Structure formats: structure tokens, C-alpha cells
Amino acid sequence: MFVEEIKAINFRNYEELHLQLHPRLNIFVGENAQGKTNIIEMLYLSAMGKSFRTSKDQEMIKINKQQTYTKISVNKVSGNTTIEIRLDASQKKKLKVNQIPLVKLGELLGNLNVVIFAPDDLKIVKGGPGERRKFIDNEICQIYPKYYYTLNQYNRILQQRNKLLRENRGKRVDLEIWNQQLIDTGTTIITYRKKFIKRIGILAKLMHRKITEELETLEIQYESSVPFKEKDDVKEIAENFAKKLEENNNMEWRRGLTLVGPHRDELLFKVNQMDVKNFGSQGQQRTAALSIKLAELELIKGEVGEYPVLLLDDVMSELDIKRQNYLVNNLKNVQTFITTTMINQLNTTNIENRKVFYVSQGNIRKSD
Ligand SMILES: Nc1ncnc2c1ncn2[C@@H]1O[C@H](COP(=O)(O)OP(=O)(O)OP(=O)(O)O)[C@@H](O)[C@H]1O
Numbered sequence: 001m002f003v004e005e006i007k008a009i010n011f012r013n014y015e016e017l018h019l020q021l022h023p024r025l026n027i028f029v030g031e032n033a034q035g036k037t038n039i040i041e042m043l044y045l046s047a048m049g050k051s052f053r054t055s056k057d058q059e060m061i062k063i064n065k066q067q068t069y070t071k072i073s074v075n076k077v078s079g080n081t082t083i084e085i086r087l088d089a090s091q092k093k094k095l096k097v098n099q100i101p102l103v104k105l106g107e108l109l110g111n112l113n114v115v116i117f118a119p120d121d122l123k124i125v126k127g128g129p130g131e132r133r134k135f136i137d138n139e140i141c142q143i144y145p146k147y148y149y150t151l152n153q154y155n156r157i158l159q160q161r162n163k164l165l166r167e168n169r170g171k172r173v174d175l176e177i178w179n180q181q182l183i184d185t186g187t188t189i190i191t192y193r194k195k196f197i198k199r200i201g202i203l204a205k206l207m208h209r210k211i212t213e214e215l216e217t218l219e220i221q222y223e224s225s226v227p228f229k230e231k232d233d234v235k236e237i238a239e240n241f242a243k244k245l246e247e248n249n250n251m252e253w254r255r256g257l258t259l260v261g262p263h264r265d266e267l268l269f270k271v272n273q274m275d276v277k278n279f280g281s282q283g284q285q286r287t288a289a290l291s292i293k294l295a296e297l298e299l300i301k302g303e304v305g306e307y308p309v310l311l312l313d314d315v316m317s318e319l320d321i322k323r324q325n326y327l328v329n330n331l332k333n334v335q336t337f338i339t340t341t342m343i344n345q346l347n348t349t350n351i352e353n354r355k356v357f358y359v360s361q362g363n364i365r366k367s368d
């Protein structure tokens, strides 16, 4: 799939924006603070219904304006799709797909698939377990919107169970009504994650071997607070979940907190058998993150039948020439957006296959 056109009004530092895009490579060049990432953010918003750099939608509305409106057209095998989003300083956000208003945010997911790689994504490798859970959740949501609802349900149950435990700290409070719901939704989440991690693990390993020219092996391991075996399915995982909760009963009463479940899950990335978070070099961590992102492309392709759009924000300068060339020249069927401060870094590309946009203070000029 690829984005054909973007229109926006009062989005960040853009008053009015109208761009026709290249199906293959779009490069946004400009100095710092000109509006390059804002374009990436607009695309991400159209795919996920939220920003990747703020949880406050209002921040995307141009300062001193009441509303922002974005409309993008996506060219897909299944036909063209338009996505419209209206953010208002004092109203709920409004979403439309093919002119039809959406009732829930979850309905937006899957209309435009994106894979984003931005400097912050290094957190997937270097950051805390919460960052890795956020990463898996975002990816699974894009492919299986049902997961999004289950995750929200789980989080609500978890909050209520935690509240009960917290308010009765030190007491043997009856958790029966919450346990079954926690186990049901939690097991669904773990089952999805198990499947997703296994598949992305295989793909990331392949990608990593390719970009390191067979020098390194990347492995992704799922460490769940609910133990399971490879062959285990929903039934076994649910049983293990129940057992683990039972074992932790006393501890939960004492600490006033839910200690078992997917909210405690962890992912381990190993390069040549070493935990890359603690033992990897900067370059190894970056390459591992890149391999994971490239694996996502393949995984989404496998699931939805076409490649997602790749958003590369400010990452080219962080990669060595070999890896930069790989991204620019090897992803022939993937529409790619690149932001950079230095165009000469990207001279290796065939000029026919790209469009370059010069970004300056919320204005965009296309090069000829
Ligand atoms: N809500 C807003 N209203 C108006 N302008 C905004 C708003 N939010 C951000 N900006 C402006 O947008 C610009 C930043 O845009 P962006 O993050 O896209 O920069 P960039 O070109 O990616 O820069 P860098 O190379 O530093 O990453 C800044 O000038 C900032 O003041």
C-alpha cells in the first residue's frame, strides 16, 4: 500500500498542506525545527489515531487555532481508502474512513499500516520492559484490531483488581470475581504475544543475518510472568495463569498489587547469545532495532497481503553507509518516508525513484 496524497489544515506548524507523494521514496530535507517530523507524525496519526510523540492530541493543533484536520488517500490492493481526522481543542476527536464516521478508535486500525523507526525506538532495545510491551502491543493492534479491545479490557480489570488490593492491603480480600476475567483476557493477550513474538523472532533473525553479513545472530525471547511451554495453547496457559495467581496470593495481599499477568511480561533480545540491552554496543543495539523494524515489514506483509508504509524519522545519520544503502535501495516495494537534515547522505538512490521535498518553516517545496 502507499499514501498518494496528504492534505492538512492547521497541523503543528503547517497552516495548509497539500502533497502528492511518490509511491516508492519520499525524502523530506530541512534544517532542525522546520516541520519534517510533523509530516511523519501526520501519517502515523492517520494509521494509529494517535501521535507517536505525545499522548496529548491537542499538541498537534496549530498554536492559537481551534482545530486541525488531516486527510490522506491510501492506494491499496483492495481499493483506495481515505482517512480523515479532526482534532478539536474542546471536542472529541472525529475519524472518518471513506467518508464514514467511526464510532470507536479501534475501527481505524488496519486501514493504513505503518512501521515507524525513529530515534526513540532504540528504547525497544535499551529501555525498560514497559517500552517493549508497548512495542509488541502497537504491532499486534495494527494487525489484529481485536487485540486492542482485549488489551483495554484487561487494563480495566487490572486497575480494578489493583484498587481492591490496594484499598485492602494486608487483608485476605476475596478476588474471585476479578480473577476469572483477568485470566480470560490475560490469556488471550499472552497467546497473541506468543504467536507474534515467535514469528517476528524468525523474521528478525533473518534480517539481522542479512544486514550484518552473517556475522551476528539475533534472537528474541518471550519471558512471561505466566510460564508456558512452546506447545501450550489457550487452555494450558489459562491453567498456568490460575496456578501462578494462587501461588502469589499471599504476596499480592501483602503488597496490594497484581503480580502475575501480561502487564509483567518481558522480551529479551540476544545478539550472539548475549543480552544486547546490557552487553551490546551502540551500533549493535541500533542494528538490532533496525532488524526488528524490517521484520515488522515482512510480518505485516504476510498478514495483510501488502507491505506497510515505512516511516524513517531522523535515523539515517545514525546508521553506517552500508545500512543506509540497504534501506534506500533494497526495499523496492515499500513506500518509504525519510526525514533528514542532509540530502547528500542519500545520493546513492536512483533519481527516478524518489521525490525530494524541502521543508522550511512549515512550507514545503518539491524539487524538480
Ligand atoms: N502545535 C504547534 N503549532 C505550531 N507550531 C508547532 C506546533 N508544534 C510544533 N510546532 C513547531 O514545529 C516545529 C518542529 O517541527 P518538527 O518536529 O517536524 O521539526 P523537524 O524538522 O523534524 O526538526 P528536527 O530536525 O530538529 O527533528 C518547531 O518549529 C515547532 O515550534
Ligand SMILES: [Mg+2]
Binding pocket: 036, 037, 038, 313, 314, 339
Ligand atoms: Mg524531526
